[in-house]
Amino acid sequence: MDTLSRAGLSGAAVNELREEILEGRLNQGERLSEVSLSTTLGVSRAPIREALLHLEQEGLVVSLPYKGASVVSLSPQDFLELSTLRIALEKLAWARAMERITPEAIADLNAIIGEMEFAVKSDLKAKLVRLDLDFHERVFIMADHSRLYTAWTAIKWQVALFLLARRKKVDDYHNIIVEEHAELIQAILNRHDPDFERLIELHIGSGYGRLNSAGAGSPAEHPAAEHPAAGSPAASVSSAPAAR
Amino acid sequence: MDTLSRAGLSGAAVNELREEILEGRLNQGERLSEVSLSTTLGVSRAPIREALLHLEQEGLVVSLPYKGASVVSLSPQDFLELSTLRIALEKLAWARAMERITPEAIADLNAIIGEMEFAVKSDLKAKLVRLDLDFHERVFIMADHSRLYTAWTAIKWQVALFLLARRKKVDDYHNIIVEEHAELIQAILNRHDPDFERLIELHIGSGYGRLNSAGAGSPAEHPAAEHPAAGSPAASVSSAPAAR
DNA sequence: AATCTGCAGACTGTCGACAATCTACTGAAT
DNA sequence: ATTCAGTAGATTGTCGACAGTCTGCAGATT
Numbered sequence: 001m002d003t004l005s006r007a008g009l010s011g012a013a014v015n016e017l018r019e020e021i022l023e024g025r026l027n028q029g030e031r032l033s034e035v036s037l038s039t040t041l042g043v044s045r046a047p048i049r050e051a052l053l054h055l056e057q058e059g060l061v062v063s064l065p066y067k068g069a070s071v072v073s074l075s076p077q078d079f080l081e082l083s084t085l086r087i088a089l090e091k092l093a094w095a096r097a098m099e100r101i102t103p104e105a106i107a108d109l110n111a112i113i114g115e116m117e118f119a120v121k122s123d124l125k126a127k128l129v130r131l132d133l134d135f136h137e138r139v140f141i142m143a144d145h146s147r148l149y150t151a152w153t154a155i156k157w158q159v160a161l162f163l164l165a166r167r168k169k170v171d172d173y174h175n176i177i178v179e180e181h182a183e184l185i186q187a188i189l190n191r192h193d194p195d196f197e198r199l200i201e202l203h204i205g206s207g208y209g210r211l212n213s214a215g216a217g218s219p220a221e222h223p224a225a226e227h228p229a230a231g232s233p234a235a236s237v238s239s240a241p242a243a244r
Numbered sequence: 245m246d247t248l249s250r251a252g253l254s255g256a257a258v259n260e261l262r263e264e265i266l267e268g269r270l271n272q273g274e275r276l277s278e279v280s281l282s283t284t285l286g287v288s289r290a291p292i293r294e295a296l297l298h299l300e301q302e303g304l305v306v307s308l309p310y311k312g313a314s315v316v317s318l319s320p321q322d323f324l325e326l327s328t329l330r331i332a333l334e335k336l337a338w339a340r341a342m343e344r345i346t347p348e349a350i351a352d353l354n355a356i357i358g359e360m361e362f363a364v365k366s367d368l369k370a371k372l373v374r375l376d377l378d379f380h381e382r383v384f385i386m387a388d389h390s391r392l393y394t395a396w397t398a399i400k401w402q403v404a405l406f407l408l409a410r411r412k413k414v415d416d417y418h419n420i421i422v423e424e425h426a427e428l429i430q431a432i433l434n435r436h437d438p439d440f441e442r443l444i445e446l447h448i449g450s451g452y453g454r455l456n457s458a459g460a461g462s463p464a465e466h467p468a469a470e471h472p473a474a475g476s477p478a479a480s481v482s483s484a485p486a487a488r
Numbered sequence: 489a490a491t492c493t494g495c496a497g498a499c500t501g502t503c504g505a506c507a508a509t510c511t512a513c514t515g516a517a518t
Numbered sequence: 519a520t521t522c523a524g525t526a527g528a529t530t531g532t533c534g535a536c537a538g539t540c541t542g543c544a545g546a547t548t
Contacts, residue, residue, distance in 0.1 A: 007309035008501070008538090034530070044503045046290070049530090053294065057301055059391070065251035066509050066530055081391045088336040088392075092328060147303070147325045148332075151395045252508090252531070278500070288533045293500090310500055310539050 009043045013051035016041060021060050021071055022160055028073040032061065059158040072158070079162055082155055083208040089151055090136070090200050094184075096143035098191050105142055109135060109185050113178060120174045128177060129163045135181055163207075170210050253287045257295035260285060265304050265315055266404055272317040276305065303402040316402070323406050326399055327452040333395055334380065334444050338428075340387035342435050349386055353379060353429050357422060364418045372421060373407045379425055410451060
């Protein structure tokens with residue numbers, strides 16, 4: 001469906017493991033032993049190690065030296081991080097995509113919206129998440145910015161986990177997905193819409209609001225600072241340095 | 245000096261190779277054979293492969309399946325990508341850092357500026373680049389956002405290459421570095437300065453302008469689209485998908 | 489002369505085994 | 519009972535060797 005990324009076995013292991021994580025067959029926080037994975041997937045440890053490194057880069061796996069890897073477990077704090085970073089990346093992506101848009105690209109996006117409408121009618125919830133991701137993926141591709149695309153792939157599958165979690169918790173996804181993405185296409189067409197950045201903040205930030213304070217209306221632009229002092233150890237997901 | 249990132253040998257190889265690339269002992273575009281590296285550094289191929297993967301993630305190395313790795317060769321197009329993405333990331337970083345700033349952090353930043361002044365007086369050009377990076381590094385750490393920090397590390401050392409290249413080509417670096425960073429600290433202090441985003445665009449984008457059109461004044465916000473149609477193959481640096 | 493096929497060399501991808509490290513349990517000392 | 523050192527097991531980090539793939543050249547064919 002997307003990046004076959006690397007060569008042979010390690011790439012196959014990446015796709016297989018990613019699918020199992022997104023599908024939920026591998027639970028969040030579950031330990032990923034290299035030997036058991038190598039026997040399960042029928043390859044040696046070398047490609048498994050490489051695959052785990054790649055998945056760690058995608059944020060689906062966390063690993064510590066001599067302690068091994070586990071499936072990531074995303075906290076509300078992590079979802080907030082994803083939301084804020086994604087807004088920053090998509091603002092740049094849309095700005096560039098607007099400059100590079102072609103009629104065929106517009107048609108492709110509209111085709112995805114068409115599939116969304118069908119998926120909504122047929123009640124294919126999982127498919128909706130795929131289409132949502134696919135829609136934004138195309139925008140990042142249109143932006144024609146290799147490093148921006150790399151940054152997107154570093155959070156893309158975590159965003160997928162976020163969307164899947166949201167779908168389970170609050171069920172208004174199908175009510176808004178078609179309309180919101182249609183609005184985004186409109187923003188592309190009126191090229192110099194000065195409010196498109198606000199539109200993106202709403203599109204992404206509101207999803208965060210809907211997940212956390214289920215039902216609360218205001219999306220909240222920067223939903224309050226969470227204790228800048230007295231840093232809670234909190235076992236953060238990534239290798240971020242402590243903020244003093 | 246900074247992230248000891250991974251365990252033992254692979255981490256050491258990463259630091260060693262990164263230093264050699266930044267130092268210029270490994271030329272841009274030079275092929276990096278795994279066996280020769282392993283004999284040179286005195287370790288087996290396994291940690292070398294892991295180190296090359298890490299350096300590829302940092303954008304200092306590019307590699308193709310069955311074709312091996314080479315030191316990245318940054319084009320003006322790449323510098324433009326770095327500039328635009330970095331602006332997007334730093335806007336978010338500064339916004340969050342402003343909310344979390346502490347007196348000690350301000351003191352640390354001012355201490356760096358003090359070192360910059362000393363380095364300018366002593367004509368330590370390479371040291372200036374390090375201090376510049378260190379300054380921004382601290383801002384990203386203050387932002388307390390693990391994924392944003394990861395995105396920063398994915399371009400940080402390419403930015404280092406950019407700064408080093410700029411230093412060689414145009415020599416007004418020492419004339420502005422102290423003043424510009426002092427302005428940025430001022431922006432933090434007047435917390436809700438509405439123009440801090442513009443200030444960041446200037447600080448980063450102007451450096452790009454100085455490198456490319458050496459001497460041309462206008463930083464240029466989005467320096468024109470470079471042929472969205474008729475994609476030139478152009479051997480782009482990263483694994484970015486072709487824009488249709 | 490130009491093009492294609494086949495081979496040789498070098499290189500990366502993968503494998504199985506050994507070394508270094510962590511974890512959890514056992515058992516003695518206080 | 520609690521604490522701490524020691525040890526056994528399991529797991530990751532590293533190594534050297536084999537297998538698969540690419541690249542360039544030699545020779546044959548048209």
